[in-house]
Every structure is written in structure tokens, then in C-alpha cells.
Amino acid sequence: MNPHDLPTEEFSYSHEAECAVIGAVLNIGPDAYDATALTAAMFFQPVHQVLWVEMEKLILAGKHVNVVELMQSMRGTEMDWVYVQGLSASYTTLRAARGHAKIVREYAKARALQSAARDVGELANDESITIEQRVSQSVAKLEAVIEERAEKDALPVSEFVADFLDRLQDMADGNITPARPTHIPAMDRLLSGGLRDEQLVIVAARPSVGKSSFAQQLALSSARDGIPAAFFGMEMTSRELTNRTVANIGRAPLSGLKTGKLSSEEWNRVSEGVEALRDLPLYLYDQPGMTLAEVMSKARKLVRKHGVKLIVVDYLQLMKGSGGRVDRRVELEEITRGSKQMAKQLGITVVLLSQLNREVEKRTNPRPVMSDLKECGAIEEDADVILALWTHRKGEEGQADIKGCAVLKNRDGQTGEVALHFEGQYQRWGESTESLSAPAKASTPASSRFAADY
Structure with a gap:
């Protein structure tokens, strides 16, 4: 293998930096290897x-790293x-090796960007797929270049005690809020205070x-607390979403x-x-059939420009x-x-x-279970919280429905059930005092506290 057998086209790399980091590992050993935090793919020369x-194999096997050992293993x-x-x-030196490794890493990223740009150019002319697919795949390729994992070492747990x-x-003093409340008290208790970052x-x-x-x-409650939120609708238009928001916050009938x-009062x-x-920090966006890349791109922009948290x-x-x-x-697993x-x-x-699958409708007990999650087992693995809704009792004309909400999974708290009051004409939800263990029947609705009234 000859180090001078390089591709003839224009390339982007530093021969000196690559030589320096390899020389550092051959002379210093594992400490230099750890300090550089490089992978073989980041080097340009084969x-x-x-x-x-x-050298990685020797280091991981606990052996010495030098030319003799390399000759033996190769x-x-x-x-x-x-x-x-x-x-x-x-x-x-070890310090110089870190600097040289940074140069190698930056050149690797530059080459990745050049490769992505070529791929995007080919995608732009690929008429075998739709323009939406071309755009989505192009965005994904470019985002893969800019995404870089932070370099950090594993630390003993004692290092985290002070933080x-x-x-x-800070939580005890009220300086920070560990969770953002839904303003449905029973749900907030199960969720250990509400919804959390990440x-x-x-x-x-x-x-x-x-x-x-x-x-x-949930988004509206967050915005009313002064915490920016956004709703991406792929089924409803922004006009429909605005209708529902005004109905909820103004108690105006949705049909009207x-x-x-x-009426004059309405x-x-x-x-x-x-x-x-x-002045409500609530952002609405409607676009049918969005791709994951499009959602991530919009979300990143909303977080950067408006500080959106939900x-x-x-x-x-x-x-x-x-x-x-x-x-x-x-595909659904990729999305979750x-x-x-x-x-x-x-x-x-x-x-x-x-959506839940149709099996839930075939049972006499309408309560959803984890296996009712439609098409995608990855939901159960990836989700931190899974909430499943069902209709416990349909209200008479002009009366609220009683909905059940099962907390099927909760990494940071308890699982359980919450009875909810839903006024469809106002699109308003609140906690109900009605028991979900009692048989569903038409009756005078139990009292409730609506989240929008907090």
C-alpha cells in the first residue's frame, strides 16, 4: 500500500495533520488515541x-502501540x-495532537459537505421520485453533515453531585420549574408536575x-403560561386550528x-x-404529508427564533x-x-x-392498551410518556362528554387513569370528578375544572 496513491481529483485534507496524529499515537500510546477522538473514516489517505x-485493535487489546507491534499484527x-x-x-506532544486532530476532523467534515453537495445535485435531477422526496432527502443529507456529537468522557457519578x-x-427555591403543568391536576400528579424538556x-x-x-x-396552556408552543397540523388547516383556539379561549361555540x-353575547x-x-406565543403551521426532515427543520427554526419549548x-x-x-x-419507526x-x-x-388500531373497538372494555398502538412497535420503546384517550360516556345534547385518559407509559412518574370533561362546542378539556370505574351511562355530568380557566 502506497501512501501516495491518492485520487487525482481535487481533495481537501492535511497530510501533515494526519501524519502528526498517527505519530502521536505511535509514540504516546492510548492517551493520545483518547485525546484525538478520531475514527478511521475521518482520515483521507487510505x-x-x-x-x-x-492501532485501535492494539489499544483495545491492551497491547503496546509501535511499529514492531503493527508489523506483527499486520x-x-x-x-x-x-x-x-x-x-x-x-x-x-499530547496537546499538539489535539490540535492536529481538530484539523483532521474539520477536513473530514468539509469532504462530507462536498459529497453531500454532489448527492443533492444528483437528487435535484432525479425525476424518478417526487420533488417533495428530493427536497426531504437533500435536507437530510445536509443535516447529517452539520450534526456532530459532542466530545466528552465518561465521568464518575461524584462529578455530577454538585450540579x-x-x-x-433551585427547584426548592422556585428559581426553575422542573416541569410545565398541563393544568389538569390529576394528570400533572401522574406526570410528576407535567411535561418536561427532551x-x-x-x-x-x-x-x-x-x-x-x-x-x-396542551399547546395553548403552555402558551398562556408564557412558554412558546407550536402546533403542526397535517390534517387541519390553520383556519380550522384558529377556529378551535378562539372557541377554547373565548368560550365561543365552534359551530358559530x-x-x-x-349571538351578540357570543x-x-x-x-x-x-x-x-x-400576544400569545402560539404558532400554527399546516402542511399535509410533512416529512421528518421538514418537521425537524421547522422545529429548529421555531426554537431559534421564538424559543418554542413544546x-x-x-x-x-x-x-x-x-x-x-x-x-x-x-418508516414509522424512523419517524418516532x-x-x-x-x-x-x-x-x-x-x-x-x-392513531390506535381497530382492535380497541371490538372489545367490550374500550380502554386502550399498549398493543393497540397502530403499526409501530417503536412507539413503546421511544416514547417517554404515552397517553391514550377513549370516550367513557357521550354527553346528551349540549352536555360535555366524559373521556378517559390512560397514562400507559411514564418514565418519570406513575401510570394510571384520569377522567376528563370535554366540551366539544368550545374545544375545552378539564378534569372530571366522574369515576371511570363506574359503568358509562347518560346522566347529569359530574363537576369539573377546565384547564383553560386556570
């Missing part, structure tokens, strides 16, 4: 990639050992149960907002609702993956894992809506 892989492999001996002679105590004291929350139900309305109220037939409520919305995505089964897979189940990754990367709560 000979350097091969040498790095072999016996039978074609190699210019005079060249390798020259690398060993290029001694550098733990500071955070605990969480993926699944809200699942059969069609027409009210999962979109429920999730929209659709037809314009409102017009006053509309005016009050609209006035309350003017994003509702309505809903999983309407989203598209990268477009490169045939199996829908695999990407949604969890988005929550962690951006430090936000992602509320992802999902």
Missing part, C-alpha cells in the same frame, strides 16, 4: 485509515514500512375521540365560528378571545420518512426515533399524535 484501524498485509517508520519519527444539589436547591409524548386515540383537540389545548351565526366572547390571542405534531401516520424505504413499519432525537437535540417537548 493508508492512514488502515493504520488507525490496526503480517501479510502490503505496507510501506519505511513510510510508517517515518510517521513514528514525527513525534508530537444535582444546585438544581435541587420528552417524546405520544397522544393516541381512535379517530374522532379528540386527540387533536386535547393536544392543541364556522357559519358566522353568533360575538363579545369572540372579541375577547381574539384579543387574548394577540411542539405538537398531528399526526404520526400522516408523516413521511426519508422516502428511501418501502416497509411502512420501518427521529422525533425523540429532535426532542433531545432541541431541549423541547415533542407531542406526537398517533
Whole structure:
């Protein structure tokens, strides 16, 4: 293997930096290897990639790293050992090795960007897929270049104690809020205070149960607390979402907002609702069939520009993956894992809506269970919280429905059930005093406290 057998096209790399980090490992050993935090793929020259892989093997096996050991472990492999001996002679300090490794890493990223740009150019002319797929795949390729894992070492747990105590004291003093309340008291108790940063929350139900309305109220409650929130609708338009928001916050009948037939008192409520919305940090976006890459791009922009901390995505089964897979189940797994990754990367709560399968309708007990999650077993693995809604009792004309909400999974708290009061004409949800253990029947509705009244 000859180190000078390089591709003839223009390339981006530093021969000196690559030689220096290999020389550092050959002279200093494992400490230099750990300090550089490089992978073989980051080197441009093939000979350097091969040498790095072999040195990794020796280090992980607890052996010495030098030219003799390399020759022994690579016996039978074609190699210019005079060249390798020259690398060993290029001694550098540990501090210098870190700087040289940074140069190698930056050049690797530059080459990755050049490669992504070529791929994007090819995608732009690929008429075998839709323009939406071309855009989505192009964005994914470019985002893969800019995404870089932070370099950090594993530390003993004692290193985290000081930060733990500071955070605990700040919570006790009220300087920070550990969770953002939903303002449905029983739910907040189960969720140990409410929704948290870096969480993926699944809200699942059969069609027409009210999962979109429920999730929209979560976003509205956050915004009313002064915490920016966003709702991405792939089924409803921004006009429909605005109707529901005004109905909720102004207690104006949704049917009247659709037809314009409102009484004088209802017009006053509309005016009050609209006035309350003017400075509300709630952002609505409607786009059918969004891809995961598009959702992540929009979310990143909202976090950067407006400090959004909660994003509702309505809903999983309407989203598209990268477009490169045939199996829908695999595509949905990609979306749920990407949604969890988005929550962690951006430090936000992602509320992802999902449909339940039809099996729940065939049972006499309407309570959903984990296996009712439609098409995608990855939901159970990736979600931090899973909430499943069902209709416990349908209200008479003009009366509220009683909905059940099962907390099927909760990493940071308890599981259990919460009875909810739902006024459909106002799209308002609150906690109900009605027992979900009692048989569902038409009766005078139990008292409730609506989250929108806090």
C-alpha cells in the first residue's frame, strides 16, 4: 500500500495533520488515541485509515502501540514500512495532537459537505421520485453533515453531585420549574408536575375521540403560561386550528365560528378571545404529508427564533420518512426515533399524535392498551410518556362528554387513569370528578375544572 496513491481529483485534507496524529499515537500510546477522538473514516489517505484501524485493535487489546507491534499484527498485509517508520519519527506532544486532530476532523467534515453537495445535485435531477422526496432527502443529507456529537468522557457519578444539589436547591427555591403543568391536576400528579424538556409524548386515540383537540389545548396552556408552543397540523388547516383556539379561549361555540351565526353575547366572547390571542406565543403551521426532515427543520427554526419549548405534531401516520424505504413499519419507526432525537437535540417537548388500531373497538372494555398502538412497535420503546384517550360516556345534547385518559407509559412518574370533561362546542378539556370505574351511562355530568380557566 502506497501512501501516495491518492485520487487525482481535487481533495481537501492535511497530510501533515494526519501524519502528526498517527505519530502521536505511535509514540504516546492510548492517551493520545483518547485525546484525538478520531475514527478511521475521518482520515483521507487510505493508508492512514488502515493504520488507525490496526492501532485501535492494539489499544483495545491492551497491547503496546509501535511499529514492531503493527508489523506483527499486520503480517501479510502490503505496507510501506519505511513510510510508517517515518510517521513514528514525527513525534508530537499530547496537546499538539489535539490540535492536529481538530484539523483532521474539520477536513473530514468539509469532504462530507462536498459529497453531500454532489448527492443533492444528483437528487435535484432525479425525476424518478417526487420533488417533495428530493427536497426531504437533500435536507437530510445536509443535516447529517452539520450534526456532530459532542466530545466528552465518561465521568464518575461524584462529578455530577454538585450540579444535582444546585438544581435541587433551585427547584426548592422556585428559581426553575422542573416541569410545565398541563393544568389538569390529576394528570400533572401522574406526570410528576407535567411535561418536561427532551420528552417524546405520544397522544393516541381512535379517530374522532379528540386527540387533536386535547393536544392543541396542551399547546395553548403552555402558551398562556408564557412558554412558546407550536402546533403542526397535517390534517387541519390553520383556519380550522384558529377556529378551535378562539372557541377554547373565548368560550365561543365552534359551530358559530364556522357559519358566522353568533349571538351578540357570543360575538363579545369572540372579541375577547381574539384579543387574548394577540400576544400569545402560539404558532400554527399546516402542511399535509410533512416529512421528518421538514418537521425537524421547522422545529429548529421555531426554537431559534421564538424559543418554542413544546411542539405538537398531528399526526404520526400522516408523516413521511426519508422516502428511501418501502416497509411502512420501518418508516414509522424512523419517524418516532427521529422525533425523540429532535426532542433531545432541541431541549423541547415533542407531542406526537398517533392513531390506535381497530382492535380497541371490538372489545367490550374500550380502554386502550399498549398493543393497540397502530403499526409501530417503536412507539413503546421511544416514547417517554404515552397517553391514550377513549370516550367513557357521550354527553346528551349540549352536555360535555366524559373521556378517559390512560397514562400507559411514564418514565418519570406513575401510570394510571384520569377522567376528563370535554366540551366539544368550545374545544375545552378539564378534569372530571366522574369515576371511570363506574359503568358509562347518560346522566347529569359530574363537576369539573377546565384547564383553560386556570
